[in-house]
Amino acid sequence: MYFPRIIQISRHRHRISYKSSLPSGEWLCGVCRQNIEIDYGAYSCDKCCNYVVHSICALGKDVCDGEDLEGVPEEDDITLGVESFDVISEGVILHFLHDHHLYLQASTLYDENKFCQACVLPIFEGNIYSCIECGFILHETCAQSRRKLQHALHPHPLTLRHLNQYEYVEFECDACDRFCGGFIYGCHLKECDFDLDIRCASISEPVDYQGHEHPLYLALNSEEQPICHSSVGGRNM
Template identity: 40%
Template sequence: MAGDRSPYSCQQCYFMIHQSCIDLPEIINVNRHEHRLSRRLHLSLGSWVCRFCHKNVDWSYGAYSCSICPNYVIHSKCAIRSDVWDKLELKGIPEEPGDIEPFKVIDENLICHFSHKEHYLQFNEEGIISGGSIRCEACVLPIYSQAFYSCVQCNFILHKTRANLSRKKRHFFHNKPLTLICGDKIEHCEMCETYSQGFKYTDFKYCSIDVKCAMLSESIIHESHPCTLYYITNTYIKCASCNEGGCRSFSCDDCSFGLHERCAVLPKTIQHWYDEHLIFLCYNKNKRGGEYWCDICEEQIDTMIWFYTCDSCCVTFHTECVLGDFSRFMPGRIVTHRNWRIKAMQTSPGFLPRCYICHTQRAVPFVLNLCNPQNNVFICSLECLVRTRLGRTSFREVVYFILYRFVLNSYLRNNE
């Protein structure tokens, strides 16, 4: 490493170390790996690649490596980054016991899950089609035909993959260990920036991410791109899905392809009552020719961004029209948020309420019912939600603001 003109050196064996490197911790945890890493002055001969920056590691300069995973190494400078290391030296500190199992096995078909201890959950084989009418308590996504666990006495349901989630984990998005908690309230996911009522991984202080994002690893394979995508920060990349720029994304080392976190977790298939079939996320450039129109909002689709399509009916939809802002809320369940009682309600051709704020009847999959004692108020989007008292802005203030803007614009037009 260049730039340090006063290193420490041994005259007998020609060992040399920078002043800035002499205090490097010996044993650490990083958020990119599940095991502890130890600092090695030299690696064995061979070709090594850093698991953080994906650049070559010179074996003679050493690095941090894992004693359990022989191929895992990371540059010393990469390992002690503030967004990777939790700043704890673990030398002399006993290793914590293994992860607590998320459930106890009762028999070959029954488990007792930590999130639903009052009743047993029964295993249901993959292939049982639910039609999307039932939803997983953890990710709040429809079951469809995946294997799942269902309560033998109530409506509590978990995808099999969600039931097996670790109680604690380290995640590349945060440098502290995270704990899995049940979804008893509405929270904001720091990673994909959506609101969800499902299970969360949290440090109980600064970070909370939903299980959908928590299941992502630092490197992913996405159907839209042939190369492996790696999670990077502090590098501006335009997202291939939404065509917007950002400094956090999953990107390709060999080209300029990138995906925002929220776009990387868009469901590949989904249902909407506007079409009787499953609709698919379209990102194939070969299909992007001519003009496309959204059958829900009847506005044109920008073919530079991803959209949903039904191959059987040859119809297309905006992703925001298909998903809406409240699709991660458990429908029909009343929760308290900022002193309001809220209930997400699924729309249908026979139930399409008018939004209290924008006065439109949008065919979004869910609307939010603010259970006002005087009357039922329906909200169609987060944009409208922040304009209510729930968003700390009174309806009267919104009306005054709209009137002010109307008068101001009229005055400006008349004086041009």
């Protein structure tokens, strides 16, 4: 009876509302991927007819901030209208994390001394944006990363920023536990202290992994194995 009526979770783009029971049928939790008993309370999406979440899963601290949004106007998609760069002309952009124009080029040779300033991976073959005034380089895909992101691993929106060379620090990604530099997505709330490197932030569920035949979903905590959408004999594989 004390559960919030309407909440926003990190695993779904729409708000979900509490229902004391569900219509007859088989329901699969959108977070833990386990079956849901229809006679117990659950959260469901009014816009997506088949999205349902266990109450406990929906209110987990890594999934929801617990705020009751009943009566609060629903905001538009936070990722819309916040592009990371302005198009100056064909093949020329101005990225919000760099002061100079970046020019689109095709990289054909590997140079061990050139790294993408966003993902800190080497530059191989492919399209890149480079600065003619300094050594700033971005993979084309990294340049297209949005300023704001809602990620499945955190209940609050994440904002893109540059951990540049002048800070002389590295940060530990809260997803892969690696010490990283370059671009990071961080929570604006200081008490969260949550950061993702741009590579981990780019992963969304479901994950199509070439070593497994079914889609994979993020587990509830780092000690669990990735969750397979399909099950055999009632057990996730």
